[in-house]
Amino acid sequence: MHRLHRIKTILTEKRQPAQQQSPTRGADLHSLKSRSVAAWLLVTTFELLARAPMRFRLSLGWLLSKLAPLVMPRRAKIARRNIELCFADKTQAEQQQLLKDHWRALVQSFIDRSVIWFGSPQEIEAFVTLSGIEHAHHYTDQQLPIMLLAPHFVGLDAAASRLTLAGPEGATIYAEQRNKLIDDFVRLGRGRFHNVHLVSRKDGIRGLIRLIKQGMPIYYLPDMDLGRRGAALVPFFGVPAYTQMSTAQLARQFNLPVLPVISTWDPKTGRYHVEVLPPLDTFPNPANTLEQDTAHLNELIEQWILPRAAQYYWVHRRFKHRPEGEPYPYE
Structure with a gap:
């Protein structure tokens, strides 16, 4: 019994380092806050929101969700058009309610980054529950690379931070923000726990491939519609959408188990739940072409979206690039 207790203690201690913050986080935060008044206000606001009661953050999210479409009319138009295209079978009233619920969830997710990026590990574990992580650890404990497949739900950052809290280190492609201050702030938040390798999208997937070869999990x-190059034009909710085939290519080339990561915000409790699903057994399929695999992946994503349709990132221009002669849908 004593030996079993000792083994259990060792295994528990093995997981502890994943809960530690970056050793330079304090200095990095101080440096960022010292940069300008705007930087100080940004960081301090998020620090204060992290300490605020849940009820206050939810009330603030509700209020700002009413204002957001007014101050971001371009994004409001994109979201409305996406919902019209993807849910053409819904009535206008149903589409409007879905759009309203989307803004509610989207705005709340930005406010909740305060807890995710500045709350204690214990607060984050209570705020963002996690299930299915054992599916990922089955591979990462053996230092085998995996693909954590994360569709664009509003809980994307909650899921990423909660997974890095559970460990181990990993990598993801990162789209740099135009504003240098915001970019540094987001990088600091997303790289909070363990060692997160943020590979710039400008550098392509070469950096990501190098990390895969080292046995690192990738998020x-x-x-997203990143253009026609390397993409297949396949249906997304019945609308042809350019979808990158690199997901299937990477999974095939490096024999990566593909584990979907589904994040859900509960508007009743204000908390998030992240579920890591078992490895997909239908994607990639060696009997399919890359285009067929990509079409099947969109079908799977649709299935994951439907139970939480308001929580998908409808403010992205999912149908930005169109076939020759087809009109731009966001005019």
Whole structure:
């Protein structure tokens, strides 16, 4: 019994380092706050929100969700058009309610980054529950690379931070922000726990491949319109959408188990739940072409979206690039 207790203690201690923050975080935060008045206000606001009661953050999110479409009319138009295209079978009233619920969830997710990026590990574990992580650890404990497939839900950052809290280190492609201050702030938040390798999208996937070869898990977002190059024109909710085939290519080339990561915000409790699903057994399929695999992946993403349709990132221009002669949908 004593030996079993000792083994259990060792295994528990093995997981502890994943809960430690970056050793330079304090200095990095101080440096960022010292940069300008705007930087100080940004960081301090998030620090204060992290300490605020849940009720206050939810009330603030509700208020700002009413204002957001007014101050961001371009994004409001994009979201409305996406919902019209993807849910054409819904009535206008149903589409409007879905759009309203989307803004509520989207705005709340930005406010909740305060807890995710500045709350204690214990507060984050209570705020963002996690299930299915054993599916990932089955591979990462053996230092085998995997693909954590994360569709664009509003809980994307909650999921990423909660997974890095559970460990181990990993990598993801990162789209740099135009504003240098915001970019540094987001990088600091997303790289809080363990060692997160943020590979710039400008550098392509070469850096990501290098980390895969080192046995590192990758957090991969498969559902943005990045252009025609390397993409297949396949249906997304019945609308042809350019979808990158690199998801299937990477999984095939490096024999990566593909584990979906589904994040859900509960508007009743204000908390998030992240579920790591078992490895997909239908994607990739060696009997399919890359285009067929990509089409199947969109079908799977649709299935994951439907139970939480308001929580998908409808403010992205999912149908930005169109076939020759087809009109731009966001005019």
